[in-house]
Amino acid sequence: xxxVNKILLKILTALVSIFGSLVLVFCIIYLLPGDxxxxxxxxxxxxxxxxxxxxKELGLDQPFYVQFLDYFMNVLHGDFGQSxxxxxxxxxxxxxxxxxxxxxxLASALVSIIIGVFFGVLSAIYRNKWIDFIARLIxxxxxxxxxxxxxxxxxxxxxxxxxxxxxxGSDGWKTIVLPSLSLGFVGAxxxxxxxxxxxLEVINEPFIVTLRAKGLSERxxxxxxxxxxxxIPAITIIGLNIGELxxxxxxxxxxxxRQGIGRIVADAIMAKDLPVIQGVVFFSAIVFVxxxxxxxxxxxxxxxxxxxxx
Amino acid sequence: MKEVxxxxxxxxxxxxxxxxxxTNFSVSNFFIYGAGIIVIFIITCALxxxxxxxxxxxxxxxxxxxSAPNSAHWFGTDYFxxxxxxxxxxxxxxxxxxxxxxxxxxxxxxGIIGSAAGYFGGIIDVVFMRFIEILMTIPAVLLALAIxxxxxxxxxNIVLAVAAASIPGYARVMRGQMISIKKRQYVDASRSIGxxxxxxxxxxxxxxxxxxxxxxxxxxxxxxxxxxxxxxFLGLGVIKEIPxxxxxxxxxxxxxxxxxxxxxxxxxxxxLLVLSVNIMGDKLRDTFDPKxxxxx
Numbered sequence: 359x360x361x362v363n364k365i366l367l368k369i370l371t372a373l374v375s376i377f378g379s380l381v382l383v384f385c386i387i388y389l390l391p392g393d394x395x396x397x398x399x400x401x402x403x404x405x406x407x408x409x410x411x412x413x414k415e416l417g418l419d420q421p422f423y424v425q426f427l428d429y430f431m432n433v434l435h436g437d438f439g440q441s442x443x444x445x446x447x448x449x450x451x452x453x454x455x456x457x458x459x460x461x462x463x464l465a466s467a468l469v470s471i472i473i474g475v476f477f478g479v480l481s482a483i484y485r486n487k488w489i490d491f492i493a494r495l496i497x498x499x500x501x502x503x504x505x506x507x508x509x510x511x512x513x514x515x516x517x518x519x520x521x522x523x524x525x526x527g528s529d530g531w532k533t534i535v536l537p538s539l540s541l542g543f544v545g546a547x548x549x550x551x552x553x554x555x556x557x558l559e560v561i562n563e564p565f566i567v568t569l570r571a572k573g574l575s576e577r578x579x580x581x582x583x584x585x586x587x588x589x590i591p592a593i594t595i596i597g598l599n600i601g602e603l604x605x606x607x608x609x610x611x612x613x614x615x616r617q618g619i620g621r622i623v624a625d626a627i628m629a630k631d632l633p634v635i636q637g638v639v640f641f642s643a644i645v646f647v648x649x650x651x652x653x654x655x656x657x658x659x660x661x662x663x664x665x666x667x668x
Numbered sequence: 669m670k671e672v673x674x675x676x677x678x679x680x681x682x683x684x685x686x687x688x689x690x691t692n693f694s695v696s697n698f699f700i701y702g703a704g705i706i707v708i709f710i711i712t713c714a715l716x717x718x719x720x721x722x723x724x725x726x727x728x729x730x731x732x733x734x735s736a737p738n739s740a741h742w743f744g745t746d747y748f749x750x751x752x753x754x755x756x757x758x759x760x761x762x763x764x765x766x767x768x769x770x771x772x773x774x775x776x777x778x779g780i781i782g783s784a785a786g787y788f789g790g791i792i793d794v795v796f797m798r799f800i801e802i803l804m805t806i807p808a809v810l811l812a813l814a815i816x817x818x819x820x821x822x823x824x825n826i827v828l829a830v831a832a833a834s835i836p837g838y839a840r841v842m843r844g845q846m847i848s849i850k851k852r853q854y855v856d857a858s859r860s861i862g863x864x865x866x867x868x869x870x871x872x873x874x875x876x877x878x879x880x881x882x883x884x885x886x887x888x889x890x891x892x893x894x895x896x897x898x899x900x901f902l903g904l905g906v907i908k909e910i911p912x913x914x915x916x917x918x919x920x921x922x923x924x925x926x927x928x929x930x931x932x933x934x935x936x937x938x939x940l941l942v943l944s945v946n947i948m949g950d951k952l953r954d955t956f957d958p959k960x961x962x963x964x
Contacts, residue, residue, distance in 0.1 A: 375801065375802065375805045378798070378801070379802060379806055381802070382802050382805075382806065383814065386814050387814070387818050498943060501891075502890060502894075502942040502943040503935075503939045504901075504914075504917075504935065504938050504942075505898075506897075506898060506917060506935075507934075507935030507936075507939065510932075510935065511932070511935070513924060514928050514932070518928070525924075601807050602809070605809040605810045606809060608902070609901065609902065612901075623810075623813065626817075627813070627817045627903065627904060635814055639810050639814045642810055643806045643810075646805060646807060647805055
């Protein structure tokens with residue numbers, strides 16, 4: 359029963375976080391200067407009456423708490439408001455473009471895991487040798503390169519010069535290769551460091567000495583026992599990263615002209631379309647919180663020590 | 669005998685750990701020095717661009733637009749005939765300002781929130797840290813983006829947006845450190861001889877808790893520069909004659925097929941700067957955290 363209570367408590371905390379992020383997003387848009395009504399109308403033809411009418415129509419003449427309650431009730435009913443530019447409903451637009459972003463995010467996470475775990479393990483096994491040195495340098499480059507630059511470099515090399523992959527678009531598996539490489543490289547940088555540190559930590563544990571003492575091959579010790587234990591912190595990093603990776607799609611979808619929710623935000627910024635920005639940021643916060651909750655729960659299932667501590 | 673030794677170590681306020689930077693040499697020294705030289709060079713570019721840039725950033729050599737890197741234009745020219753090397757040198761200023769100013773503002777606010785939460789505890793701790801947790805439900809990039817979009821384009825608005833997004837990290841580090849330091853015996857010892865609470869805070873707690881914040885700020889500088897460049901790449905910066913590196917990249921993006929150099933060099937500059945800052949941050953972290961450095 360204790361574990362059910364614990365899970366319920368975590369879900370409740372997640373709901374509170376989501377509500378908090380809704381308040382935060384609403385405050386950012388509401389409290390900061392700039393009048394959305396004025397930016398919607400063409401200043402050369404707009405009369406004060408038109409401004410007032412539009413303000414009333416959008417409910418922007420109401421006090422802060424009324425506006426917030428309205429927005430909150432609408433969100434509960436699945437209504438994220440409408441675009442200021444073309445009056446499209448925000449939520450259907452987000453849901454329509456979300457699969458492309460999700461696919462890119464998962465592909466990037468996969469790239470991060472493959473590159474990250476591979477070099478992280480090599481780096482720990484060959485500690486302070488030149489392989490370790492190169493793996494760590496790759497990790498450093500991963501976290502230091504802006505994704506919009508690595509994306510442009512990939513386009514230059516693989517699309518412009520070699521013509522292997524398309525430079526833009528979101529149809530077919532070929533279009534996802536370059537963006538996921540570019541985005542996944544950032545996550546790989548973090549994972550290389552994490553896997554290396556936790557591998558080195560595990561290697562010094564007494565049970566590794568015991569395994570070696572009973573004559574197990576070094577390969578079995580490393581891959582079957584050390585790696586498995588070292589992967590737990592890496593899983594957390596990967597899980598937490600998925601949220602950041604998804605946020606990273608804003609830039610990368612722009613670079614590769616992919617359709618996705620990141621692209622919607624980037625376009626909305628250009629058009630000063632605040633309800634759309636608000637909607638996508640809030641939607642991402644929900645996804646982020648849900649992913650963190652799942653990582654948290656899976657963490658306690660994978661690691662017996664955490665499970666028993668409950 | 670044992671008692672005496674204990675009192676002595678207990679009453680001794682630890683020395684500021686800066687002296688340790690000079691010891692603890694390792695293989696990666698080459699990279700530390702390389703990183704230092706790159707950072708100093710880029711700061712020089714930002715301070716005195718006129719001395720280093722071969723051309724004015726606004727000079728348009730209409731006879732050689734979009735020319736590949738050559739002896740006259742080392743990094744080539746763009747579609748207006750502007751010298752890319754000069755643009756990169758002049759662009760360093762805004763890119764550095766965004767990074768440094770946002771780390772200073774974010775670190776200061778985060779540090780104040782974190783030390784207040786850690787030092788006072790109780791209801792202040794709960795309220796401040798709930799606020800921080802809510803800030804953390806939105807990924808840093810998106811939070812910065814929403815704030816920058818609401819504030820409108822501008823250099824200072826980008827700084828504010830990046831700073832706000834970095835507050836949670838600093839606040840959490842400072843709070844943890846404050847909580848651990850305030851329970852040390854030398855703090856109790858100092859209190860027992862009647863030291864004023866403010867003096868304890870200023871002389872014992874702050875000097876001993878700022879080092880993780882400094883490390884965090886150095887590592888955070890890299891990501892702040894990246895987020896700032898990303899925002900300006902998305903068009904949230906100021907459109908002006910001398911673009912920063914992010915804006916320069918976004919301008920060159922349209923000319924990828926005819927001029928690879930316009931995008932490549934500003935991006936290389938960002939990468940080198942962030943890489944150097946990260947190397948220095950790693951070194952600082954290893955120096956200040958013996959637990960990690962022992963493992964390496």
